[in-house]
Amino acid sequence: MSPEQWPVRVLLVEDDVRVARVNRDLLERDPAVHVVGSAASCAQGDALARALQPDLILLDVHLPDGSGLGLLHHWRAAGILTDVALITAADDEPSVRLALAHGAFDYLIKPFTGARLAELVARHRARRPTAAGGPRLDQAELDRVLNVTSSASESLPRGIDPHTLERVAAALRDAQTSVSAEELGERVGLSRVTAWRYLEHLVRVGEATLDHVYGQSGRPAKLYRAARV
Known part of the structure; x- marks a missing residue:
């Protein structure tokens, strides 16, 4: 099973029933994601x-009986290290900084x-090295979990994240046939x-090749495949 197919069990902490339902529907578009x-x-x-x-908790900040940030701090103090992401209307910088300081990823x-x-969700999957087998990490794996950027990645164009690039390249190598960007x-x-x-x-960097396939509409479809080494 490839990393992008790893099952993810999600807990939603959201007081707006309508928003919770929408988030559940969006999450479960991925058949391997289950809101438990x-x-x-x-x-x-x-x-x-x-x-x-x-595996993953999606947490609001403003809740009827307190702050999600306080709850996150409580979990970390209790040794609960579950991946937590804040999904909230709280857009002030102190809330963001506090969430990150308390371990929100x-x-x-x-x-x-x-x-x-x-x-x-994809970032959460990329942070789960033990799902690939074994609790031990090498330095490259640890750097990925810690989101450490290597000197080689500093030359990447703006908007290209090294970890996302790694996932895209791996998926392209695993593909049995040429694939479109949508696929x-x-x-x-x-x-x-x-x-x-x-x-x-x-x-552009020579790690993939591009084919133009012409269909009945006359418009070429762009299909990509990993470059042969």
């Missing part, structure tokens, strides 16, 4: 996090796109436009 619980308060969220032990400001939410984006949880941008970069 939904809480509308800090107390419910804490209880479900301990009972369900999800991502922060989405409402409203957000389905593609950005899918990218959050590859679905495999790694990226929008078609984002996948296209990374694929074009791989073509």
